[in-house]
Amino acid sequence: MSMADLVASELRARGIGEVLADSTTIAAYSSDAGLYRVPPMVVVRPRHHDEVAATLDACRANGIPVTSRGGGTSLCGNAVGTGVVIDFSRHMNRILDIDPDARTATVEAGVIQVDLQQAAKPHGLLFGPDPSSYTRCTIGGMIGNNACGTRTLGYGKTVDNMVSARLLTAKGEDLRIDSTTAGRDLRRGPALLDDLERVAGSDLATIRTEFGRFGRQVSGYALEHLLPERGFDVARMLVGSEGTLAVVTEATVSLATEPRATMLVVLGYPDIGTAGDATPTVLRFGLTACEGIDKRITDVVRERRGAHAVPSLPAGEAWLFAEVTGDTRDEARAKAEELAAGSGAVGTLIEEDPATAAALWRIRADGAGLSARSPAGKPAHAGWEDAAVPPDMLGSYLRDLDALMAEFGCTGIPYGHFGDGCMHIRIDLPLDMPDGRKVYREFVTAGAELIATYGGSLSGEHGDGRARSELLPYMYSERAIALFQQVKRVFDPDNLLNPGVMVEPAAIDADLRIPAAPPLRRHLAFGYHGDAGNFTQAVHRCTGVGKCRADNTGTGGVMCPSYLATREEKDSTRGRARVLQEMLNGTSVNGGWASPEVHEALDLCLSCKGCLSDCPTGVDMAMYKAEVLHQTYKKRVRPPSHYSLGWLPRWARLAEIAPGLVNTVTRAGGQVALKAAGADPRRNIPAFAPVTFREWFRRTADQRATTGDPVLLFVDSFTNHFTPGVGIATVRVLEAAGMRPEITERQQCCGLTWISTGQLDAARRILGRSVRALRDHARRDDTAGGMPIVGMEPSCTGVFRSDAGELLGERTAAPVAENIRTLAELLTERGWQPPRLEGTTVVAQPHCHHHAVMGWNADARLLAQAGAKVQRLGGCCGLAGNFGVEQGHYEVSVKVAEHQLLPAVRDAEPGAIVLADGFSCRTQLADLAPKPGHHLAELFAAMLPEE
Numbered sequence: 022m023s024m025a026d027l028v029a030s031e032l033r034a035r036g037i038g039e040v041l042a043d044s045t046t047i048a049a050y051s052s053d054a055g056l057y058r059v060p061p062m063v064v065v066r067p068r069h070h071d072e073v074a075a076t077l078d079a080c081r082a083n084g085i086p087v088t089s090r091g092g093g094t095s096l097c098g099n100a101v102g103t104g105v106v107i108d109f110s111r112h113m114n115r116i117l118d119i120d121p122d123a124r125t126a127t128v129e130a131g132v133i134q135v136d137l138q139q140a141a142k143p144h145g146l147l148f149g150p151d152p153s154s155y156t157r158c159t160i161g162g163m164i165g166n167n168a169c170g171t172r173t174l175g176y177g178k179t180v181d182n183m184v185s186a187r188l189l190t191a192k193g194e195d196l197r198i199d200s201t202t203a204g205r206d207l208r209r210g211p212a213l214l215d216d217l218e219r220v221a222g223s224d225l226a227t228i229r230t231e232f233g234r235f236g237r238q239v240s241g242y243a244l245e246h247l248l249p250e251r252g253f254d255v256a257r258m259l260v261g262s263e264g265t266l267a268v269v270t271e272a273t274v275s276l277a278t279e280p281r282a283t284m285l286v287v288l289g290y291p292d293i294g295t296a297g298d299a300t301p302t303v304l305r306f307g308l309t310a311c312e313g314i315d316k317r318i319t320d321v322v323r324e325r326r327g328a329h330a331v332p333s334l335p336a337g338e339a340w341l342f343a344e345v346t347g348d349t350r351d352e353a354r355a356k357a358e359e360l361a362a363g364s365g366a367v368g369t370l371i372e373e374d375p376a377t378a379a380a381l382w383r384i385r386a387d388g389a390g391l392s393a394r395s396p397a398g399k400p401a402h403a404g405w406e407d408a409a410v411p412p413d414m415l416g417s418y419l420r421d422l423d424a425l426m427a428e429f430g431c432t433g434i435p436y437g438h439f440g441d442g443c444m445h446i447r448i449d450l451p452l453d454m455p456d457g458r459k460v461y462r463e464f465v466t467a468g469a470e471l472i473a474t475y476g477g478s479l480s481g482e483h484g485d486g487r488a489r490s491e492l493l494p495y496m497y498s499e500r501a502i503a504l505f506q507q508v509k510r511v512f513d514p515d516n517l518l519n520p521g522v523m524v525e526p527a528a529i530d531a532d533l534r535i536p537a538a539p540p541l542r543r544h545l546a547f548g549y550h551g552d553a554g555n556f557t558q559a560v561h562r563c564t565g566v567g568k569c570r571a572d573n574t575g576t577g578g579v580m581c582p583s584y585l586a587t588r589e590e591k592d593s594t595r596g597r598a599r600v601l602q603e604m605l606n607g608t609s610v611n612g613g614w615a616s617p618e619v620h621e622a623l624d625l626c627l628s629c630k631g632c633l634s635d636c637p638t639g640v641d642m643a644m645y646k647a648e649v650l651h652q653t654y655k656k657r658v659r660p661p662s663h664y665s666l667g668w669l670p671r672w673a674r675l676a677e678i679a680p681g682l683v684n685t686v687t688r689a690g691g692q693v694a695l696k697a698a699g700a701d702p703r704r705n706i707p708a709f710a711p712v713t714f715r716e717w718f719r720r721t722a723d724q725r726a727t728t729g730d731p732v733l734l735f736v737d738s739f740t741n742h743f744t745p746g747v748g749i750a751t752v753r754v755l756e757a758a759g760m761r762p763e764i765t766e767r768q769q770c771c772g773l774t775w776i777s778t779g780q781l782d783a784a785r786r787i788l789g790r791s792v793r794a795l796r797d798h799a800r801r802d803d804t805a806g807g808m809p810i811v812g813m814e815p816s817c818t819g820v821f822r823s824d825a826g827e828l829l830g831e832r833t834a835a836p837v838a839e840n841i842r843t844l845a846e847l848l849t850e851r852g853w854q855p856p857r858l859e860g861t862t863v864v865a866q867p868h869c870h871h872h873a874v875m876g877w878n879a880d881a882r883l884l885a886q887a888g889a890k891v892q893r894l895g896g897c898c899g900l901a902g903n904f905g906v907e908q909g910h911y912e913v914s915v916k917v918a919e920h921q922l923l924p925a926v927r928d929a930e931p932g933a934i935v936l937a938d939g940f941s942c943r944t945q946l947a948d949l950a951p952k953p954g955h956h957l958a959e960l961f962a963a964m965l966p967e968e
Contacts, residue, residue, distance in 0.1 A: 149176020289337025390637020650779020
């Protein structure tokens with residue numbers, strides 16, 4: 022029995038409910054959002070404080086290290102460890118009390134920041150610190166690294182909002198420490214406090230001169246709180262100790278009053294250094310936030326998400342986002358105007374529209390992911406991520422940092438909390454090259470030397486972790502480092518808590534994740550053009566920021582539906598990426614493509630492509646899953662569903678001979694037929710249409726218009742064989758818009774079902790034929806660029822716009838990819854005036870691929886222009902092509918649908934129309950919902966005048 026098995030067995034024997042030692046879990050927890058790879062021995066997910074205490078007792082008895090983990094969003098490797106990792110986010114996520122009178126909240130360590138915000142909001146209160154990961158970071162993690170966020174100017178850091186904590190030490194002490202009373206009567210406190218007071222009292226001069234020098238001095242232990250004049254505040258000293266001194270299980274934090282009115286002011290400057298220079302002037306206007314970005318990040322957003330994703334900005338190439346508040350909107354507006362006038366900016370914008378302001382703030386919030394590709398298009402990395410200087414030195418520091426990057430021949434995208442002097446940047450250091458570790462060490466060491474000349478802090482937030490702890494001597498004297506060591510011995514003499522961090526640090530270039538995995542470029546089915554043809558680089562797009570663990574559906578997002586259903590790390594996009602990374606380095610997952618761990622992690626991936634658009638780094642887990650299935654089953658017998666569902670277009674063409682007979686046979690076969698096909702017997706088999714769309718198109722050729730601009734319809738298998746009414750409606754709408762639809766001579770297929778089941782050699786052949794046919798047909802038109810092509814099924818349209826380039830090569834796919842449109846895109850481009858829909862309520866379920874690849878903005882504009890009242894849903898329908906039909910997926914499929922789609926349809930007002938362009942979405946609705954789904958073409962066609 023291995024040591025991990027022995028430890029897991031003892032933990033279970035002590036009554037701990039969730040102890041995980043399987044290799045899939047170990048792989049999923051091997052990294053946080055930092056650069057480091059440290060597979061744990063065991064993962065514990067405690068349900069309450071006593072289970073945490075029992076875990077610590079067992080680890081102390083066996084000399085096993087313990088690392089506390091919240092949402093795993095730490096950027097510097099302080100949430101990974103070699104022993105037991107305690108994940109608080111799974112169960113210890115209860116809000117225990119909100120006291121509106123005292124303006125406090127008492128929470129367990131695993132409570133997510135946004136959940137606390139939502140609980141406090143009805144009382145007109147909020148928790149002030151708001152890091153960009155607020156949708157998935159936990160309060161315990163925020164305490165661990167002294168999280169700050171955008172609005173630190175107004176509400177302070179986590180340490181400034183700490184009231185009390187319940188904690189466990191490695192020695193077994195169970196303590197409640199109050200920020201205001203803990204150290205006032207040491208004679209009645211535990212001996213630990215006496216020892217701590219002696220350490221602090223031994224060198225008050227060092228503490229007074231080296232600590233608490235400016236607001237964002239976050240590196241090291243916050244010993245300034247142990248000064249007598251600070252009241253010997255142990256609770257606040259523990260904030261930012263990164264789980265190296267104690268394990269916090271519960272905390273009481275202060276809440277602030279929610280502002281009655283806020284206003285965003287965008288200030289433009291010629292460059293980012295000048296914006297830094299202007300920051301001290303801007304700060305005089307009493308801001309709650311002052312964030313900085315430059316065109317390097319807005320260029321990335323436009324490239325990845327389209328020009329519409331960046332609202333109009335004032336003149337300049339760098340911008341400060343400044344927020345002012347007031348008791349009334351007029352007061353906030355007056356402050357905004359005063360700020361704009363006195364800012365010295367070359368361009369100003371006072372943004373009063375909340376939706377536009379939210380879009381601008383979202384660019385800043387997604388910075389950690391968006392900056393994972395440098396301006397040079399290379400992978401960019403954390404490591405020198407969060408340094409801070411006093412704000413009046415920021416401009417000079419930014420120029421020196423640019424000079425340092427130029428010296429090393431690297432680039433990055435800077436952004437950050439300018440009002441606090443804190444700068445975020447990911448830099449394209451060559452970690453994947455043979456000398457990458459050496460270059461990394463040289464650069465961050467030079468960065469530490471630079472920051473020391475400014476009297477700055479290695480970390481302005483997020484802590485030191487493995488990325489910066491070794492560098493602390495550049496910032497602190499030997500006497501200060503000695504104080505750190507003494508404090509560590511008081512709390513954790515055996516160095517069990519998060520070893521390698523803060524005291525006795527691990528080397529900054531040890532355990533780096535990216536160099537551990539060799540590049541993989543040969544024998545791949547997809548091109549991975551954005552990653553230089555390197556599957557390893559593609560998989561390492563996941564930097565671990567963890568947005569896939571958040572509920573993104575409220576803003577129309579999709580990622581990650583399976584995680585929202587199971588709340589299992591292995592079922593998140595990040596968890597899957599970590600397992601694939603471990604497969605590539607061949608350690609904890611060592612079976613290659615066919616590794617059971619890989620297939621377990623990918624099993625519940627719906628291939629929805631939500632991560633392609635919603636993940637800030639552009640991970641495409643659907644493509645990675647298809648590659649894994651392709652490599653695993655190449656020249657091997659496949660699961661039955663790959664032949665039944667994966668070859669669906671082929672069977673549909675055969676059924677075209679006698680659709681009625683086929684429908685009768687499949688109905689009679691019922692559950693037996695479904696089970697034999699690898700499908701869940703609770704599913705219904707959609708009926709084949711008695712007349713295909715192509716047959717209808719041929720039969721009615723003489724009845725349709727012969728004039729108008731030609732447009733080519735891509736007739737997908739679903740529309741042709743199952744829902745020809747969608748195609749008929751599309752023809753009617755296009756003709757009403759003055760166009761003349763055409764179809765190809767032969768039925769074509771995009772190969773989607775082959776792609777989703779990983780049959781990529783066949784998919785390439787099928788898709789290649791279709792691309793050639795569409796290209797040749799469209800080129801018959803004399804207009805510039807060729808005849809427009811309209812895709813009726815969003816998933817098939819998405820294949821031509823995305824997967825085709827990866828399978829066939831971008832040059833081959835480009836003529837069709839550039840010409841194919843959704844119906845809404847073409848209609849809006851042509852300026853078509855839709856029929857009026859006033860009084861019509863539309864519950865819209867955008868198809869996942871529609872959202873991820875094409876975007877749903879054209880559809881939204883068209884419906885708004887028609888006057889419809891639209892409720893746009895986020896998330897996935899849960900069927901997702903073959904996923905929800907396959908055996909073993911039914912429960913998750915239904916649970917995904919229950920997240921937004923089914924409740925919205927059940928609650929819809931009488932007469933509401935459910936809009937669902939995707940065949941999968943309409944099939945899921947037919948199986949589970951009280952209302953059917955309709956295609957956009959059907960909605961508009963029903964409103965057209967009768968012919």
